[in-house]
Amino acid sequence: MLELVEDFILVKDLKKSVIEEFAAKVRGKIIFPEDAEYDDARKLYNAMIDKHPGVIVKCADVADVIYAVNFGRENHLAVAVRGGGHNGGGLGSCEGGLVIDLSGLKFVRVNTDKKTVQVGGGNVWAEVDHATHAFGLAVPAGIISSTGVGGLTLGGGVGYLARKYGLTIDNLLEADMVLADGSFVTVNATKNEDLFWAIRGGGGNFGIVTSFTFQAHPVTNVFGGPTLWPIEKTNEIMKWYHEFLSNAPDELNGFFATLVIPGPPFPAHLHNKQFCGIIWCYSGDLDKAKEIFKPIMAMNPLFEHVGVMPYPAMQQLFDGLFPPGLQWYWRADFFNELNADISGKHLEFGSKIPTPLSQMHLYPVSGAAGRVKKDATPWAYRDAKYAGVIVGVDPDPSNATKITKWCKDYWEALHPFSSGGAYLNFIMNEGQDRIKASYKHNYDRLTKIKRKYDPENFFRINQNILPS
Ligand SMILES: Cc1cc2nc3c(=O)[nH]c(=O)nc-3n(C[C@H](O)[C@H](O)[C@H](O)COP(=O)(O)OP(=O)(O)OC[C@H]3O[C@@H](n4cnc5c(N)ncnc54)[C@H](O)[C@@H]3O)c2cc1C
DSSP, X not given: OOOOOOXXXXXXXXXXXXXXHHHHHOSSEEEOTXXXXXXXXXXXXXXXXXXXXXXXXXXXXXXXXXXXXXXXXXXXXXXXXXXXXXXXXXXXXOSSSEEEEOTTOOOEEEETTTTEEEEETTOBHHHXXXXXXXXXXXXXOOSOTTSBHHHHXXXXXXXXXXXXXXXXXXXXXXXXXXXXXXXXXXXXXXXXXXXXXXXXXXXXXXXXXXXXXXXXXXXXXXXXXXXXXXXXXXXXXXXXXXXXXXXXXXXXXXXXXXXXXXXXXXXXXXXXXXXXXXXXXXXXXXXXXXHHHHHHHTTOOSEEOOEEEEHHHHHTTTXXXXXXXXXXXXXXXXXXXXXXXXXXXXXXXXXXXXXXXXXXXXXXXXGGGGGSOTTSSSOOOTTOSEEEEEEEEESOGGGHHHHHHHHHHHHHHHGGGSXXXXXXXXXXXXXXXXXXXXXXXGHHHXXXXXXXXXXXXXXXXXXXXXXX
């Protein structure tokens, strides 16, 4: 039986000389609570989470990451790793410990011969999209471009290109990592294969990724945008959507949503009303787009704004609505089907969305994402058709209870109809059982790999996989 270190030493209790020795090694910036930039540096995207780390190290290079890992391990500190800082549960920070902030570790190199892209461990997706678009390429990612490459990729990565090209992890070819013992390794299909398997869905449990190499695909412009119907039509539209998408080509993607139109750029007559809708993205031959969209338009949406746009514009469509600093509460589940019981719950809770930015999304994980074997990566729910997420969102902290309650109630009503687990990047802290349920048959293998590479559970501020 392993003895796991449960009690951390606080940074503030370390000897001055220990900190000075560490600071002398590091090239990046070291920020303490007394520094002017501390409050800015500790802020997370989700303002509902307010953590006060003992020190933040903004790593300038891989060497800084190695020194920081060694400093954290040798001094028994709680260590959080921060990529884009978007995680709903605030896993990019910790109380009183060390935050290894990767935001200075940015580069994007496109290899046009191989159509691959090498990306720093601290990049955000907007930077990748910008660099690849110039070459007519794209890497499957999420739908908000300020999200970190690190956290999104290591958790799975669901977005507009999932049906055509798979999840983000299905396009990961190689990674460079700093492990818990401070060693540096490269992982790919032939080197450290077990670790390469584990990081494609196993989150930040196995080490710090300093560089990702992805397969990119020929995507330049897409045909997409929202189609909306009054919330009262949820049953009819959801049934149609499920059947239509199940028979559509992989190039067509569209996530179903219940939402409120919060304001501009949408027309005034829609503001503050509840809708069900689909945000489409068609990444196939644009000459065929109008034909593909004919059955969609035949459903007579109350509002539609679909057309050709550059892929990065599609990726940024909702960035403006969701700036950093809002209150967020997250719940999620996978779904295999969308039957009348399910759509009835969406109608019920979609009709009482508590604040203009609170929403429910169902992201298709069918097509190419669904054709990958269930044990090829830790992502166990390859047979699920949708990754569902409910988010209570509002700028005002005094609405935190209201958005949390709506989100929990919505989730509790739907959970009995779900597949059991959730996409772990879409939940906050729901404990070990939920993590196990989400990795299902892959959990045991993950715990063995965790034991091999991180037996003391050094990397534990994440959706934690316990060493077996
Ligand atoms: C507005 C919004 C929209 C989103 N949309 C999508 C979406 O469309 N599709 C989707 O799949 N997800 C989406 N997500 C969820 C997102 O994937 C997770 O929040 C993810 O954790 C964010 O990664 P990050 O690097 O920004 O987060 P962080 O908070 O920085 O990190 C999250 C976790 O990843 C670990 N981590 C981050 N970088 C590294 C690294 N380089 N090496 C090792 N560990 C690392 C951290 O330690 C932490 O445990 C969205 C989130 C938000 C807030």
